[in-house]
Amino acid sequence: MQPLKRFAPLAAFLLLVVLLVRGLSLDPTELPSARLGDSLPDFELPILGDSVSRQATDWHGEPALINVWATWCFSCRIEHPYLLELAEKGVIIYGLNYKDDPEKALVWLDDLGNPYAETVVDEDGAFGLDLGVYGAPETYVIDASGVVKHRHVGVVNEQVWKEQLAPYFEAAQLIGGSD
Amino acid sequence: MIRLLLSLMIVWSSPSLAVIETYEFSSPDLELRYKALSQELRCPKCQNQNIADSNAPISRDLRAIVHEQLEAGATDEEIVNFLVDRYGEFVRYRPGMDSNTLWLWSAPVILFVMAIAVVLLQIRKDRDGQTVSSNAARASKLRAKFDGDQL
Numbered sequence: 301m302q303p304l305k306r307f308a309p310l311a312a313f314l315l316l317v318v319l320l321v322r323g324l325s326l327d328p329t330e331l332p333s334a335r336l337g338d339s340l341p342d343f344e345l346p347i348l349g350d351s352v353s354r355q356a357t358d359w360h361g362e363p364a365l366i367n368v369w370a371t372w373c374f375s376c377r378i379e380h381p382y383l384l385e386l387a388e389k390g391v392i393i394y395g396l397n398y399k400d401d402p403e404k405a406l407v408w409l410d411d412l413g414n415p416y417a418e419t420v421v422d423e424d425g426a427f428g429l430d431l432g433v434y435g436a437p438e439t440y441v442i443d444a445s446g447v448v449k450h451r452h453v454g455v456v457n458e459q460v461w462k463e464q465l466a467p468y469f470e471a472a473q474l475i476g477g478s479d
Numbered sequence: 480m481i482r483l484l485l486s487l488m489i490v491w492s493s494p495s496l497a498v499i500e501t502y503e504f505s506s507p508d509l510e511l512r513y514k515a516l517s518q519e520l521r522c523p524k525c526q527n528q529n530i531a532d533s534n535a536p537i538s539r540d541l542r543a544i545v546h547e548q549l550e551a552g553a554t555d556e557e558i559v560n561f562l563v564d565r566y567g568e569f570v571r572y573r574p575g576m577d578s579n580t581l582w583l584w585s586a587p588v589i590l591f592v593m594a595i596a597v598v599l600l601q602i603r604k605d606r607d608g609q610t611v612s613s614n615a616a617r618a619s620k621l622r623a624k625f626d627g628d629q630l
Contacts, residue, residue: 329526334567399536425540432565434523434537 333440333451334432340366340446341430345420348397349406354420356446363449363469364392366440367416367456368428370400371408373436379455380412386461387415391469395419398428398436441468500539502546509549516545516555519573523566541570 335341340356347354359366367383369376387393395416397405402421409419422428431440432451441450449468452460504510517531522538530538530545541562548558559571568574576584 331523331526331567331569334563334565334569429540429544429565432523432567434566435535 329453331453333448335448336451338448340442340448341427343420343422343427343430345422345427348395348402348409348419348421354418359394359442360446361444362392363441363443364394364417365456365465366394366396366442368396368398368433368436368438368440370398370436371404372400375455376437377412379437379457380415382455382457382461383415384413386456387417392417396428396431396433397421398433399423399425439465441465443468500542502542504546505550512555513545513549516549516558517542519571520545520559520562521570521572523570529572 340359342356344353344355346352365386383393393416395418397419399422402423405419405421409416420427425433431448435453437453437455439452439456440448443449450464452464454460456465502510502513504513514531518529520530520541522528522530522533522535522541524535524537525533528535528538530541544562545558548561553561562570568577568580574580574583
């Protein structure tokens, strides 16, 4: 009993160390989407610079990224070149122009290039709210049947693509694992 | 004078309650419910603020939703569920019990039971006379020493 008692503080200390070290590697801002595993919420939104509109089912068929962006969003400018790279690789990216001025959005795509297969305009953020968007940029992965598989909040770069997003596309064997 | 100062201090000490925009409500009851709800709902963007205190755009949107739905006759539960569907249990400062929050809810009970157990064990130990006898031994030793010095 006596030696056991002597080591109790050490054991408690080690337990604390394990918990705290684990705490260091956790990201408290990470917030999985409430829509994971659900179909994309219904929407009917106009395509940017066009009079046609799109519905959720129009985006079925192949896995794709949905990128939430706006011209007021500074980080969107940072991730833009990488989105162009991904589009060039053949990744389908749908744009959700979120609470933005469509005129400015068109200028932005003219100036910086357009990585999006198509961009829909969510001017009042109503679809964004249904999807659980709380800022820009956010990027969602949907599978071929329009089910939300993943959400990344913040800039998409090579590391994020490789670690979090690419696996969903490799699983569908659209994009080789070597990329 | 002191009373005036005190009341001023109270007024000045709560700037975080400042409302960013004001809504018109059709009844005072709705306004009360709006206040309660917006204090209880958490801003997904700025994670340590409720939507009443936060001036993030998303909080403004959520406040607008709460106002709109209150006026449309939704119950508090319906409004909270509407937001939980979209933003997860995270938006509630008092999340429901699920596998993620099980420890959160049960920890106080477990710790309380543990504390009671420790206290009970200690009391039983004391009643067994260990502490009493050692105190008595120490007292008689001291008394002997004291008496000895005096003599």
